[in-house]
Amino acid sequence: MSSTETQEYSPYLQPGGFKNWFFTVDHKRIGLMYLYAILFFFIIAGVCGLIVKAELLAPGMQFVDYHGYNVFFTLHGTIMVFLFIVPGIPATLGNFLLPLMIGAKDVAFPRLNLLSFWIYVLGAFVVILSLIGPWDEAWLDTGWTFYTPYSIDSSTGVIPVTLGAFILGFSSVLTGLNFVVTIHRMRAPGMTWHRMPLFVWSLYSASLIQILATPVVGITLLLLIMERLFGIGFFSPELGGDPIMFENFFWFYSHPVVYIMILPAMGVVAEILPVFSKKAIFGYRAIAYSSIAIALVSFFVWGHHLFVSGMSYWSRWIFSLLTFAVAIPTAIKVFNWIATLYKGSVKMDSPMLYACGFIFLFSIAGLTGIPLATLATDVHFHDTYFVVAHFHYTMQGGTVVALVGGLHFWWPKMYGRMYNELIAKVGFWLLFLGFNATFMPMFILGYWGMPRRYADYMAEFADLHFASSLGAMVNGIAYIVILGNLVYAAFKGRAAGKNPYNSLSLEWSIPSPPPLTNFDEIPTVTTWTYGYGEENT
Amino acid sequence: MANHSNWAPGTFFHLHEEDPVEEYENFKLGMWIFLATEVLLFGGLFAVYFVMKWRYPDLFLAGAAQLNALLGTGNTLVLLCSSFTMALAVDAAQRGQQKKLVWNLVLTLAFGTVFLIIKFFEWKAKIGHGWFPGLNLDIFFSIYFMTTGLHLLHVLVGMSFIGLLLYRAVVHKRYHEENFGGVEIGGLYWHLVDVIWIFLFPLLYLI
């Protein structure tokens, strides 16, 4: 046990009060503030998603008109991507756990960490600002991809949202920068690169992408704003611009950003599996290096978003080949996770349930990516519901399930209280059922050629849409159950010990909730964080 | 900024202390990474430049002919000198020579303002011809105003950064052998601004 504190131990949550939260530079509090902000936006975007699904319940327009449907699917996309899932795991669990896992007192630049949180809030405010104004003038209806030339001559609030996304880009770059410097320079003595937890490896590769991809979308959105304000002719065809160039620049950022979303989720799963199967992770270096490999390869593959936009023959040929290069490291990770359970002693608590659910859903997501990478089939599946199902399996089935699993796993560490295990399991199965009921029919809709972003559809697609919309309602209820359980546990849960799941990782060696300066004195790390087999002799 | 005692620990004004050499190395690595993002920001613009040059080659030749290469070369030389004096300023801070540090910072700011003045005349000439963003400009001048405008913004940010360093060096006498990190960071940023102009000058003015 670390030497007793000079003054008695007080968790990081005291002292409270607005001043101490508004000006805090403690990475744990900033992690919590991010958590509250992104869950708030998750609920808003989720409601928008449910409105979209409610509208698709039956052919014909029941609840909203065409413009309303376009507004809500745009809001669902924009808020989910820029405000919830890009900050997502790195900003919440990443901020909270990175210094704890590598044995540091705080991130490299604490003030910059606080600055990037308030830049995030400013960006979120500017995005929400676009909703102020007349219904058919201000509410953005261009889809979260802002494709020109529609986003140039659309009368709706493109400028506030793109400006907000530009500002959020800064917050994401600064967080990435903070994490990379922290991992490079502030690891505890003895914590070599190959003794770091795999969550830190995945945060490192996600931060690399955040740093290197975000500036390109920053300049693209800036050019879009300039084009709308000053009529500078980069993207609009009348002024000699090329709308496909916008697509190229947008997806040069937006494909790496989907790997920012999924890599930390893979890191969380790689943390949960060894703890609940009491066995060392299988192929530590394979998983660590495939995280970095995905981060590097993710910059070469954006062309598959433009397969049908009139690209040249050889351009499609090469981008299809490169897109398959991303499938290999992902496959290696999945195999290594499954091998981790071999000859372990598996305890199916709720975090483990989420981790196995992640593997199940993510294997569907990964495998349905193959027809989208193959040119022959992608020409048919492009911009149909097959793509919608594919990326929801990756984002919701992957990232959100891993985020919720991670929250369950580290909740005792964050708040020092345990959640109700039964409700958590019920919540998982409700989510699993609702999610599959929503998105499995969409694959078949994609086969039939039902295009994306359609407010109304022809009669032959009606029954699958009906089933999918019902599933979406169950999906929504599941989140209410899960988040309610966690929030209740944060206040009234029974006290959790220092290490309820007796994990060997560094963050479980300090009392929970951890004191302000994490470690009394920086620990020297001598063993590997997954040495489960050896100790118990 | 001194740690005000009445703030609770772990807040903006009451940080835990870090070993100065450690902090210096962190600061420098962080700055280099930030420079990488700036390079990619301008990289996106240069990519637009190359694509549009491919699509409208003679439009760009005509546009470049329209620009005043002499002013461009002048600007390049001015920025190179400002980079030189900035490097000397960092060198002076490392050696702890206060007077040389202050003089070099002042010289860098002077070269910066000369750059701004030349840029002002150039833009005034362009606007005189009626090519100003907002008049449905053609591609070349859109790119011209976009790149030089963004670069100008970075020059202004860099100069205010150096102004802050000057204020701290003169009033607080903060920079000496043991604590010159701030000057080095300012220098890195200013050199980046110069490097971007080095790439921008031939592409826009000469070819």
Place this chain on the structure above:
Amino acid sequence: MSSVFPEYATEAARQVDHVQFFIFLVMAFWFIACNAVLVYFVFRYKRKGPDDKVSTVKGNHTLEVVWTVIPTILVLGIFYYGIKVWAGTRTMPDDKDAYVVDITGQKWSWSYRYPDGQTTDQDLYVPQGEVVKLRMNSLDVLHSFFIPEFRIKEDVVPSFYTYLWFKADRAGVYNIFCTEYCGNRHSQMLGKLHVLTPEEWAAFKAKDYFEVLTPLEHGKDLYVKKACVGCHTTDGSASIGPTFKGIIGRQETLTDGRTLTVDFDYIERSINKPDDEIVAGYPKGQMPAFEGQLTKQDIQDIYTFLETLK
């Protein structure tokens, strides 16, 4: 092989179905294999007590190499098969005698021009068994021309021509979708592709395929085909554009304050150049300019249709 795809109508589509079926087999195999092993491990190694004997294996290099090499080979195989089929569908066989149709996409309606100058709206008529090349261009924003039964799709880009080609083997009526988001009525930008048998095709070329419409019916048909229905209602209810109920002879005040009674000249001027005289209170720039697409006779027919709307 009963595939979930809609019935294929071209040889190229049949091959695409084969590629997808092959990929589906690969997907199903790996999915079932991985998750069966996972579920087996979960139950086989269920935790019995706190100090179970646990293996300390950390990794296995040969296994790592095996499950890197096998997916790589598999994935390259899929890539090769996919590229070979796609090259067949994408490159035109020989386009000297291809039947070229010009397609123009504009906000929320398709219009087609045939080599002999004939034009149709919304519905495309092509001969069976002949190589047809579609040369596509958009007048305002990005659209995308998609025929699910042929498994072909290509974006329609303003200021550029993009092309698609197919050889329809089976006559019939197929759907046309717009799959690139193009604004308010993106979901209504539909059409039908009629693959005509040789004798129907001969009738179509001789221009008597369609029964001759009276001016009133032709006006009503244009009202639907040219997507006026999207923004102008006939029952008086408000929409993007002014309603057509009782429009003839109505007093309208324009955005620049002038007031005028709606007559044939105003209708013709606002059809050709809508943005010059917008009625106050309605958004500018929403209505595409039909100048050059509608003859004076067409506008006359539309006018006769509007007169009936009291």
Place this chain on the structure above:
Amino acid sequence: MSSDRKMGHVQDFKVYVGVLLALFVLTVVTWAASTVHFGIWNNVIAVGIAAIKASLVIYFFMHGRYEKQETWAFIYYPMLLMAFLLGGLFLDYATGSSRTNKENYQAKPTSITLIHGEDKSHGEAAPAGNHAAPSGDGHTAPAGDNAAPSGDHAAPANDHATPAEDGGNH
């Protein structure tokens, strides 16, 4: 305070002056190289000399020579990404993009016309359709997928005027 490791490295004065002179010389060389017309090679030369000047500044002025390998990673990798971005873009544009330019469609009245004053109509609203002022851009109207085995015929023959042009005749 473990200050045994020295902070930063000091270079002597001559290094800085030498680098400055080299930069001046290279600027003049760039200007000279641009006056000679090498066609496409002009771009490569200009970017090459600029890259040399940039590496001089990074290596000496920014003390790049003392930086560890992790910092140099963040100098090289953005350049690699730029190469990929440009490579991906020109893979599409240069190898015969299957988007052929509409034959008589051109961009806005260009600065060429403004200079020679032929087209005084600058400033009027850009008509949505086509413009008269042609500025040759032969590059973008290659024969469709000229890399593709068949390669459909060159820019469409003139008898199919663009649909928006002549009225539909029944």
